[in-house]
Amino acid sequence: MGSKLLCLVLASIVLAYYVYSPIPEDSEEHWKVMLITATFKTFRNLAGVAEYLGLMHYMDVVTLIGTMQYVAPMSDENVIVTDTEFNNVTVRLYLPRKASDGLRRAVVYFHGGGWCIGHVGMKPYDLxxxxxxxTLNAVVVSVNYRLAPKYRFPIQFEDVYSVTKFFLQSSVLSQxxxxxxxxxxxxxSxxxxxxxxxxxxxxxxxxVKTKLKVQALLYPALQVLDLNLPSYQENENDPILSRSLTVRFWSEYFTSDLSLREAMISNRHVPVESSHLFQFVNWSNLLPEEMKKDHIYISPTYGSSKLAQKYPGFLDLRAAPLLAGDAQLRKLPRTYILTCEHDVLRDDGVMYARRLQAAGIPVTHDHAKDAFHxxxxxxSFPTELAVGRRLLNRYIEWLNENL
Structure with missing residues (x-):
């Protein structure tokens, strides 16, 4: 009897470890969120163990989440769905069935997943x-760009840029x-x-003769210079996107060299000769007072020049759009930026919104104080959350009004 009780207690402790996560008080549906985060925590732990034992690469295990959510391209009564290629890059194309009084709107969409995981066929992206x-009676092009660690930066960017540039040709738009x-x-993301x-x-x-009307950025990652922003500190152990996982995604985007990841973890990867770039990510100037809270800005600690020379991608605008100068920002279209309070990437989006506004770009900054990355x-069932539906509706409403 005593041994059975001990086993029950130990099993309960283990279960509690996986199920319990500190959930923000303003979150809705606490238990459902807790179970979702427990699932993510489990996959991350399995990935770490599998990699440590040499069984699988970390990202291969995490990718199983996406594999489990895959849905084939199936048309329905409202939309014709097909997998095809634009400029030799796989895309999932959504064409509305309903008649249109004139030419349609179009959205070219890029899925998240830290440049390492994700797929256009994942159920949330398909939905x-x-x-x-x-809803918008619009053509949607969802791009299935190649992923790290098999393909490194700038392949991901080149894939999505190639598709977008191809789609913007007058002949393709007309088609x-x-x-x-x-x-x-x-x-x-x-x-x-x-x-x-x-x-x-x-x-x-x-x-490119056709110009974008709008851009919509949903909790975007926009810089890799400062990985110790207030949002990184406050959400360091977030079960869905922790600071360590974010650093892992960033480093895998560029290389498998552990020295870069280690330098990023300690926030010492930017060389002194690139110090002028920190003005674009100086949160003490770019964040509103309510987000600075009790955080104190600390001047950058510079790293080795050798890392930047070997892996210049993390200083490249194509990887870190927040580093663009004001002259370039002034050329951008009307912008929607969604940020979530409980998200390591929150401050990236907030700073970009402030910089775009200062450059004279019309920006709608939608900050969800009760949401997470x-x-x-x-x-969708069984992981549907009220906050997810609410943010989706706000995003679609903005597109409907501005596109």
Missing amino acids: LARWTSN YGVDPDRVCVAGD AGGNLAAAVAQQLSEDPE GAMAFI
Whole structure:
């Protein structure tokens, strides 16, 4: 009897460890959020053990979450869905069935997943694209760009840029009945990073005659210079996107060299000769007072020049759009930025919104004080959350009004 009781107690402790996560008090549906975060925690722990034992790469295990959520391209009564290729890059294309009085709107969408995981066929992304296409009567191009660690930066950017540039050709827009004056690029998390970078490069590309009307960035990652922002500190142990996992995603984007990841963890990866770039990520000037709280800005600690020479990608605008100068920002379209209070990437989006506003760009900064990173992915059974549906509706409403 005593041994059975001991086993029960130990099993309860283990279960409590996985199920319990500190959930913000303002979150709705506490127990459902707790179970969701427990699932993420389990996969991350399994990934760490599998990699330590040499069984699988960390990202291969985490990718199983996406594999479990895959849905094939299936048309329904509202939208025709097909997998095809644009410029040799796989895309999932959503074409509304309902008639249109004129040319349609279009959204080119880039999924999240830290440039390492994710797929256009994941159920949340498929639902998001269907909902966007049907609600807005719009063509949606969801891009299945290649992923790290098999493919490193700038492959991911090159894939999404290639698709967008191809789609913006007048002949292609005409083929799908799209109004060239009503095209948007959008993305979440790493996809938001790619969308911001694509919008910047399109504004500088003399070969592109069609200009974007809007860009929509959902809790985007926008810089890798300062990985110790207040939002990184406050959400360091977030079960869905912790600071350590964010650093892992960033470093895997560029290389498997552990020295870069270790330097990023200690926030000592930027060389002194790049010190001028810190003005673009100086949160003491760019964050509102309520987000600074009791945090004190600390001047950067510089790292080895050798890392930047070997892996210059983390200083590249295509990876860190927040580093763009004001002259380049002035060329960007009307912008929607969603940030979540309980998110390591919160301050990236807030700082970009402030910089765009200062550059004269019309910006809608939608800050969700009760939300966490990736909340919009939870919009279907059995992981549907009220906060996910609410953020989705706000995003779609903005597109409907501005695109």
